Amino acid sequence: MATNVAPPHLARRTATSKITTFASDIFRTVPLIHDIPLALSRLKSFPRRLTLSEVSGSFGDFGTFIPLTIALSRSGAISLPPAIFFAGLSNILAGLAWDLPMPVQPMKSIAAAAVVEQLSRSSVTASGILVGSMLILLSITNLIEVINMIVPVTVVSGLQLGLGIKLSSLGISMVTDLPFASQIDCGLLGVLSAILGVVLLKNEASTLENKIKLLPPAAVTLFLIALTLASIELKINGDDPLYDLPLKMFGPSVVYWAVDGINPSDWREGFFNLALPQLPLTTLNSVVSVAALASTLYPERRKPPHPQTRRSSRHKISTDDDVLSRREVAMSVGLLNSIFCLFGGMPNCHGAGGLAGQHRFGARNGTSVIFLGILKITIAIFFGASALTFFEAIPSSILGVLLAIAGAELGLTGLLLTFKDIHVSSPDSKTKLFVLMCTTVVIVGTGKTQYGVLAGLVAYVFYGDGFEEYKKLLQWARQPTPAATSEEMEDVTTHIEVDEEDDKNDEV
DSSP states (O other): OOOOOOOHHHHHHHHHHHHHHHHHHHHHTSTTGGGHHHHHHHHHTHHHHOOHHHHHHHGGGHHHHHHHHHHHHHTTSSOHHHHHHHHHHHHHHHHHHHSSOOOOEEOHHHHHHHHHTTOOHHHHHHHHHHHHHHHHHHHHTTHHHHHHHHSOHHHHHHHHHHHHHHHHHHHHHHHHTSOSSSSSSOHHHHHHHHHHHHHHHHHHHHHHTTOOOOSOOHHHHHHHHHHHHHHHHHHHSTTOTTSOOSOOSOOSOSOOOTTTTOOHHHHHHIIIIIIHHHHHHIIIIIIIHHHHHHHHHOGGGOOOOOTTOOOOSSOGGGOSOSSSOHHHHHHHHHHHHHHHGGGTOOOEEOOHHHHHHHHHTTOOSTHHHHHHHHHHHHHHHHSTTTHHHHHHHSOHHHHHHHHHHHHHHHHHHHHHHHHTTOOTTOTTHHHHHHHHHHHHHHHHHHOOHHHHHHHHHHHHHHTSSHHHHHHHHHHHHHSOOOOOOHHHHHHHHHHHHHHHHHHHTTOO
């Protein structure tokens, strides 16, 4: 009985075709590389598109970046000049790749564990390389999309609300832990900064409604006040051993081979103590939540859905028409850490809180983070020797206000993500809110993002209709991909051509 066996040359051709398709698919997930001409046009138009509002927005993430960076540097877990340099380079690359105010901030779980447990610089470097490698694997295998489809919108909303409350609480504690009025950096300064920030943000909101703008942007004003007070602090308390005065130009090299001397014990400690606890937080907050947040903040920049894309009826967040591709974001975080940590960079990620904060203070496109990246690189190269001293002198009260406002924006955006689909008369509104609140309260109560997400998934399955939805999802996943009609393909091609032309003309 004859069997259908492909000739050897056809089998080789098929295998080559599959390998080529797989390599092409991976290439498309690498940000910036697959559209270098567009990135270069954004870089060329940077001076023209840089506005005071974008500069203000670039400072919106400093409430997180500066305290964590200072803590890591003081504990010896990082070398400050290379850490700032590669954070700035990452900012520039992210701004060119997506033309969004995509933040770059230290990985919080790794930073907290490294400071509390006094872990070595080698262990921190190893953890960054390991987390980056795991995220690259999630992107290449498309497992990041599987994670995204398992986690429903209500849990992502609860994640954003919980993280927003945590960030705001941390910012408030940075103010309340200070004496009320016995020094420059005090609680009274925090209260006055908060009032000024709210007034300026209200003015910015009025400006967006085509009203007359009378006041400067909030973040620029607060940061200039912080720099002025930092200079006064160094002048008055220059004898404090905390400050390394006088300030010096230049300093240690911004690039060095960081893996030299890492031993198996460092790799083991970096994996179990740092990388594993960080991976769930990075996957959910730096990839899934960031993609959802970008689609909420910039709905006009959604990509047209491909006609062959298969969708789940209830997991609306799992479509491919989001502003950001989750695979690209995962690949970005993976490459930034697996490459830059080799040369002295600290473990960094794209955080939803940073995106919300920069948006709240005025950032609307990639020029804000490109400016921030140039600023960081300048500080690292020319003022690396004294960067820690000057960062230490910046008032914690003002940084706390920036962080609290960023957290409030993230929490509000998380609520809107769910509330836009909720109607008072809808029978499942209470269920959605219950799942959201389960996620939020566990994150706030335990301080662990992964525990909150797990609690939200349990509530979704046993209190909501998650069990039935996951069954439908499995059935849907087994269905063959529908073929696209010529009309659908033509429509998608038209959308893509229009979007590319808009990008080239710098029309947001």
